[in-house]
Amino acid sequence: xxxxxxxxxRQELERLAAENQRIDGRGQWDSRDVSLEVDxxxxxxxxxxxxxxxxxxxxxxxxxxxxxxxxxxxxxxxxCGAELRPVAHRKYEPGPPSxxxxxxxxxxxxxxxxxxxxxxxxxxxxxxxxxxGVMIDIHVxxxxxxxxxxxxxxxxxxxxxxxxxxxxxxxxxxxxxLVNGSPIMASFTRAGGRFVYDPSEEEELGGDERIHxxxxxxxxxxxxxxxxxxxxxPSEFAEILAVAEQKCTKLREMVxxxxxx
Amino acid sequence: MGGYGDVKLLRDDGKxxxxxxxxxxxxxxxxxxxxxxxxxxxxVTHGLNVAVAAVYGPMEAHPRKIQRQDRAVxxxxxxxxxxxxxxxxxxxxxxxxxEISKVTAEAxxxxxxxxxxxRSKIRVEIEILAAEAxxxxxxxxxxxxxxxxxxxxxxxxxxxxxxxxxxxTVVLDLDKAEDNYGQADLPVGILPNTGEIAFxxxxxxxxxxxxxxxxxxxxxxxxxxxxxxxxxxxxxxxxGDN
Amino acid sequence: xxxxxxxxxxxxxxxGMVIGPSTGKHAGSGxxxxxxxxxxxxxxxLNEQNDVVSVRPINSAYMPRSGDLIVGVxxxxxxxxxxxxxxxxxxALLPMSLAPWKVEFGSTRQHLGIGDAALARVQEVDEAHNMxxxxxxxxxxxxxxxxxxxxxxxxxxxxxxxxxxxxxxxRDLSDCRIIVADNGRxxxxxxxxxxxxxxxxxxxxVDEGHMNNFENAVHALEQQRGEN
Numbered sequence: 001x002x003x004x005x006x007x008x009x010r011q012e013l014e015r016l017a018a019e020n021q022r023i024d025g026r027g028q029w030d031s032r033d034v035s036l037e038v039d040x041x042x043x044x045x046x047x048x049x050x051x052x053x054x055x056x057x058x059x060x061x062x063x064x065x066x067x068x069x070x071x072x073x074x075x076x077x078x079x080c081g082a083e084l085r086p087v088a089h090r091k092y093e094p095g096p097p098s099x100x101x102x103x104x105x106x107x108x109x110x111x112x113x114x115x116x117x118x119x120x121x122x123x124x125x126x127x128x129x130x131x132x133g134v135m136i137d138i139h140v141x142x143x144x145x146x147x148x149x150x151x152x153x154x155x156x157x158x159x160x161x162x163x164x165x166x167x168x169x170x171x172x173x174x175x176x177x178l179v180n181g182s183p184i185m186a187s188f189t190r191a192g193g194r195f196v197y198d199p200s201e202e203e204e205l206g207g208d209e210r211i212h213x214x215x216x217x218x219x220x221x222x223x224x225x226x227x228x229x230x231x232x233x234p235s236e237f238a239e240i241l242a243v244a245e246q247k248c249t250k251l252r253e254m255v256x257x258x259x260x261x
Numbered sequence: 262m263g264g265y266g267d268v269k270l271l272r273d274d275g276k277x278x279x280x281x282x283x284x285x286x287x288x289x290x291x292x293x294x295x296x297x298x299x300x301x302x303x304x305v306t307h308g309l310n311v312a313v314a315a316v317y318g319p320m321e322a323h324p325r326k327i328q329r330q331d332r333a334v335x336x337x338x339x340x341x342x343x344x345x346x347x348x349x350x351x352x353x354x355x356x357x358x359x360e361i362s363k364v365t366a367e368a369x370x371x372x373x374x375x376x377x378x379x380r381s382k383i384r385v386e387i388e389i390l391a392a393e394a395x396x397x398x399x400x401x402x403x404x405x406x407x408x409x410x411x412x413x414x415x416x417x418x419x420x421x422x423x424x425x426x427x428x429x430t431v432v433l434d435l436d437k438a439e440d441n442y443g444q445a446d447l448p449v450g451i452l453p454n455t456g457e458i459a460f461x462x463x464x465x466x467x468x469x470x471x472x473x474x475x476x477x478x479x480x481x482x483x484x485x486x487x488x489x490x491x492x493x494x495x496x497x498x499x500x501g502d503n
Numbered sequence: 504x505x506x507x508x509x510x511x512x513x514x515x516x517x518x519g520m521v522i523g524p525s526t527g528k529h530a531g532s533g534x535x536x537x538x539x540x541x542x543x544x545x546x547x548x549l550n551e552q553n554d555v556v557s558v559r560p561i562n563s564a565y566m567p568r569s570g571d572l573i574v575g576v577x578x579x580x581x582x583x584x585x586x587x588x589x590x591x592x593x594x595a596l597l598p599m600s601l602a603p604w605k606v607e608f609g610s611t612r613q614h615l616g617i618g619d620a621a622l623a624r625v626q627e628v629d630e631a632h633n634m635x636x637x638x639x640x641x642x643x644x645x646x647x648x649x650x651x652x653x654x655x656x657x658x659x660x661x662x663x664x665x666x667x668x669x670x671x672x673x674r675d676l677s678d679c680r681i682i683v684a685d686n687g688r689x690x691x692x693x694x695x696x697x698x699x700x701x702x703x704x705x706x707x708x709v710d711e712g713h714m715n716n717f718e719n720a721v722h723a724l725e726q727q728r729g730e731n
Binding site for chain 2: 041042043044047054056058060061062064081083085086087088089090094096097135137139141142143144168201
Binding site for chain 3: 301318319330378379409412414416452455498
């Protein structure tokens with residue numbers, strides 16, 4: 001379903017931007033409240049729930065044993081998928097995965113994969129015969145804006161607390177999945193002509209293009225995505241990149257804190 | 262029903278493996294209004310099951326062919342999250358979830374005053390986040406609370422409960438092992454005020470006497486869960502100052 | 504309405520709940536008679552007035568009635584009419600003959616385009632939810648500025664207050680123009696800081712309106728303004 005974009009909302013966003021304000025009273029680079037819960041679902045080998053403003057997302061990790069690809073006999077595999085099911089918002093319709101669902105899953109997937117936080121060699125059980133396949137599924141229950149950051153956070157938190165169910169598959173003892181680092185995403189949407197961090201539902205509805213940046217522990221870029229209609233300048237990007245660095249560091253600390261429990 | 266006769270499900274003291282008596286249900290907790298984007302919502306935790314339901318509407322029924330000129334249609338989707346079970350489920354509709362969605366919708370249409378909203382549809386989305394036997398009942402309970410939370414007029418609530426048979430003994434609310442290795446499962450949807458039944462399925466093997474006992478257990482559990490449903494709705498809205 | 508309830512014992516009922524015996528009384532909205540008893544059909548507060556037992560729903564969708572004042576957003580434009588989103592289950596139609604301007608066939612888009620908001624009245628609505636709007640009438644117009652804030656329709660009466668007393672107080676303390684439409688949309692226009700004030704009050708109403716905190720918030724703000 002294509003959502004109706006009210007003219008007055010676009011005007012309001014422009015007016016607020018001119019006065020450096022946002023609809024919900026936040027500053028340009030302020031986040032909404034974020035809460036993270038891990039190990040919250042029976043049956044998932046790793047799980048996390050993120051409540052980010054009005055957005056609620058679960059991520060679950062499952063494992064399977066599979067045969068490695070012939071050209072990489074000692075490497076396991078990683079897959080991250082997302083479903084924007086109609087539970088999450090009036091605008092989502094039932095049916096096969098939409099391009100939006102696929103984009104969300106792939107952007108989160110790239111950030112995790114390219115950061116190298118999962119060593120595929122460590123997922124090997126018997127070279128050429130048996131490797132672990134790690135599957136992360138992102139389940140959006142309520143879309144209140146900025147589902148990308150919430151999905152990325154849920155995915156990495158679920159992974160970092162996942163237990164490999166080796167006993168169930170009769171290949172050794174259960175053990176924590178080895179994850180070296182926490183790639184974290186920061187998203188920006190152009191609302192009223194300028195970029196804001198962590199767009200709300202209204203800012204997404206009345207806004208333009210969005211940019212998603214995934215940063216690793218060292219501050220390196222691991223995934224970038226520009227979505228929706230609109231263009232931006234290199235200097236705008238430099239500005240939001242600096243903001244992303246701070247935001248990702250803070251969220252990384254939140255993940256580390258939850259792991260300790 | 263798996264029907265593996267050699268798996269022991271009752272202890273020598275007559276209690277079940279998790280220590281419950283035959284007519285004791287797993288712990289249940291209910292919360293209403295959990296999803297900000299939905300018009301109404303609920304989360305039900307029943308044992309290790311977690312079900313979330315969202316309600317959207319009434320809205321214009323699309324596509325046109327599902328529209329009814331004299332009443333609303335209830336469009337239910339029961340879905341299990343990929344990580345909700347032991348082995349990952351491939352996303353998408355399957356025969357099982359389609360059937361459950363159909364009978365759940367028909368059960369809800371029996372209590373919702375659908376004639377108030379001609380040509381409309383009311384969307385009910387049931388998501389199972391964790392499954393430990395009995396998810397269709399937990400989903401039905403969640404859907405009923407979500408509908409009430411959305412302000413949809415209903416002549417009664419519906420409570421989803423199940424009883425079954427293990428080792429030739431009728432028991433209330435099968436857990437996963439009991440469901441896998443038991444002899445019968447009888448999930449029902451009960452209207453707590455009128456005592457009518459809007460949802461009924463059964464598989465396995467039950468004598469008429471066993472059926473009657475299982476239904477007795479179901480009614481007992483339904484009234485217990487109904488108290489929690491009402492409490493969940495009240496907690497969301499009760500005035501703080503009077 | 505809200506004033507009348509202060510201090511009164513409020514009883515929250517859920518669908519299917521027995522409210523009491525039906526003898527000598529009538530069932531109002533949100534209640535049905537069944538076997539000599541009244542049964543609640545909605546989640547809400549029980550209300551009994553002049554032998555009519557009803558339930559004031561806590562949450563409900565907008566169901567248009569003729570005469571309603573609404574804020575609509577244009578969803579579709581044809582050569583001779585507009586379709587509006589009115590926050591209800593069905594779109595509403597505004598024929599060019601009921602627009603406040605002299606509209607030539609084919610020039611509808613020059614007056615109202617997709618996404619534009621307008622203040623209109625429900626001219627007619629039938630049982631099948633077919634709905635016709637009119638913009639002929641005092642104050643009915645295209646809304647060119649300000650913003651639209653959505654609230655649950657059951658909170659409209661609380662926001663307006665008795666004889667619009669509450670909305671007048673908010674107008675006074677915020678210096679904003681405010682129109683509370685019947686379809687759960689509130690149009691607000693003023694300078695940025697004042698609009699934030701109104702937004703904040705409406706947010707309190709939406710989040711905590713069932714606990715009288717809204718009235719307290721308005722009162723507190725009046726005191727604060729009075730001191731300054």
